[in-house]
Amino acid sequence: MANPLYRNDSPGQLPQSWYVASTDIPPERPPLYGHTTADVCIIGAGFTGLSAARHLAAKGLDVVVLDAHRVGFGASGRNGGQVCSGYNTPQRALAKTYGTNHAAQLWALTEEAKDDIRMLCLAEVPEANYRAGVAEAATRPGEVADMHRNAEYLQETYGYDKISALGRDAVRGLIKTNDYFGGHLDMGAGHLHPLRFVFGMARLAEAAGARIFERAEVHHIVHGDPAELRTIKGRVKANHVILAGNGYLPNIARAVTAKILPVNSFIAATEPLGDLAATVLTQDIAVSDSKFVLNYYRMSEDKRLLFGGRPSYQIAFPKDIAPMLHDRMIAMFPQLAGVRVDYAWGGTLGITTSRLPAVQRVAPNVVSASGFSGHGVALSGLAGKIMAEAIAGQAGRFDTLQALNVPSFPGGPALRAPILRLAMTWYAMRDRLGL
Numbered sequence: 536m537a538n539p540l541y542r543n544d545s546p547g548q549l550p551q552s553w554y555v556a557s558t559d560i561p562p563e564r565p566p567l568y569g570h571t572t573a574d575v576c577i578i579g580a581g582f583t584g585l586s587a588a589r590h591l592a593a594k595g596l597d598v599v600v601l602d603a604h605r606v607g608f609g610a611s612g613r614n615g616g617q618v619c620s621g622y623n624t625p626q627r628a629l630a631k632t633y634g635t636n637h638a639a640q641l642w643a644l645t646e647e648a649k650d651d652i653r654m655l656c657l658a659e660v661p662e663a664n665y666r667a668g669v670a671e672a673a674t675r676p677g678e679v680a681d682m683h684r685n686a687e688y689l690q691e692t693y694g695y696d697k698i699s700a701l702g703r704d705a706v707r708g709l710i711k712t713n714d715y716f717g718g719h720l721d722m723g724a725g726h727l728h729p730l731r732f733v734f735g736m737a738r739l740a741e742a743a744g745a746r747i748f749e750r751a752e753v754h755h756i757v758h759g760d761p762a763e764l765r766t767i768k769g770r771v772k773a774n775h776v777i778l779a780g781n782g783y784l785p786n787i788a789r790a791v792t793a794k795i796l797p798v799n800s801f802i803a804a805t806e807p808l809g810d811l812a813a814t815v816l817t818q819d820i821a822v823s824d825s826k827f828v829l830n831y832y833r834m835s836e837d838k839r840l841l842f843g844g845r846p847s848y849q850i851a852f853p854k855d856i857a858p859m860l861h862d863r864m865i866a867m868f869p870q871l872a873g874v875r876v877d878y879a880w881g882g883t884l885g886i887t888t889s890r891l892p893a894v895q896r897v898a899p900n901v902v903s904a905s906g907f908s909g910h911g912v913a914l915s916g917l918a919g920k921i922m923a924e925a926i927a928g929q930a931g932r933f934d935t936l937q938a939l940n941v942p943s944f945p946g947g948p949a950l951r952a953p954i955l956r957l958a959m960t961w962y963a964m965r966d967r968l969g970l
């Protein structure tokens with residue numbers, strides 16, 4: 536399988552996204568030269584790795600973070616910015632599978648995940664420009680009742696009063712397309728500028744004492760106590776290792792890659808829309824819809840529509856990202872015909888078979904969290920925090936997440952993508968036919 540770290544990007548380069556164009560990019564950090572030691576070595580400088588680094592360094596541990604490219608190179612610096620509630624499986628379903636107590640613990644964790652982000656944005660990273668409000672919209676009339684039941688369940692079971700059901704008129708009042716039949720609006724969820732946020736997390740991790748090295752791909756781990764992590768130019772001996780490479784992690788840890796399918800998703804940023812913006816969204820919220828091949832979108836601070844979707848299981852990005860997303864956007868919002876796309880980019884995330892995160896201890900001193908399945912903006916930072924707790928000797932919350940059922944993909948790395956591509960084609964056809 537092609538290495539996801541290099542298949543679509545040049546070494547050390549951030550993508551040509553609107554996020555990069557609207558951010559002050561910090562100077563490059565040095566690569567790792569020679570040998571060093573650490574209490575904890577973390578692979579990956581995205582939300583997961585940097586959150587773990589900050590929490591561990593704040594506990595006084597000596598932390599080294601290695602990224603093959605740059606801080607924020609991965610999904611963390613290029614995503615849709617939606618800070619969603621819960622998991623990619625409704626709480627109602629989790630309660631059936633895991634029982635009400637475990638489900639309540641899982642819900643409390645995701646509430647904490649969102650709180651942490653809001654607090655960070657308020658106090659430390661205001662440039663991430665957090666804004667409240669995420670709507671989920673039904674593209675088939677038959678889905679509305681189920682969405683409303685999910686919202687009611689959160690209200691009744693957890694006293695979560697920030698979510699409200701939307702009927703057909705209400706959803707069309709918020710989102711100016713005829714494609715939607717209802718849904719819900721969650722004001723406890725929100726959206727932010729992910730690249731500025733991940734840079735802020737790196738700044739905070741370094742301020743707490745973590746050392747970050749860029750252009751430092753770990754190509755081999757020698758397991759043991761200590762473990763040794765090898766890059767082309769250097770080595771780190773560490774008592775503990777955290778794997779935080781998510782969809783980009785090459786095959787250096789089979790226990791992780793067996794459970795994760797790297798999936799690509801794409802985003803286009805239009806030219807600034809000015810007054811046209813209000814003909815798409817009447818509030819400054821983010822939206823995702825219920826199509827299997829889902830669309831997700833929101834306005835940037837300069838009123839560009841950031842329109843994402845069209846996941847693909849091919850490791851290589853298509854060449855026509857901008858026209859492909861432009862067509863999908865116009866199909867939903869014909870009022871934007873003639874609007875230019877200024878930026879278009881893709882990124883790789885990790886999904887799991889059960890769409891629940893894969894949090895695991897892959898060796899006595901190696902932990903991993905990945906496969907957030909489209910809910911990683913909120914969940915990944917929390918997973919990093921919980922891995923830090925586990926390394927510091929408090930494994931209770933780590934065990935709560937580790938207990939989630941995340942089977943390996945059938946067929947292993949060679950077959951999982953073709954099998955999913957077939958399934959995907961079928962579901963995309965259902966979307967088009969409205970079945």
Ligand SMILES: Cc1cc2nc3c(=O)[nH]c(=O)nc-3n(C[C@H](O)[C@H](O)[C@H](O)COP(=O)(O)OP(=O)(O)OC[C@H]3O[C@@H](n4cnc5c(N)ncnc54)[C@H](O)[C@@H]3O)c2cc1C
Nearest residue numbers: 579581582583603609610611615617753780882910911912
């Ligand atoms: C286009 C797109 C849109 C998305 N939209 C949303 C959204 O709106 N809401 C949401 O909740 N989630 C969304 N996601 C998912 C979310 O971005 C991820 O779940 C989250 O960012 C994962 O963070 P991470 O730190 O685990 O991984 P990443 O941010 O991917 O970071 C992994 C890092 O590990 C490094 N790495 C990997 N292997 C090695 C190695 N061997 N040596 C050194 N470094 C290595 C990579 O260079 C990379 O920087 C989206 C993802 C994409 C791609």
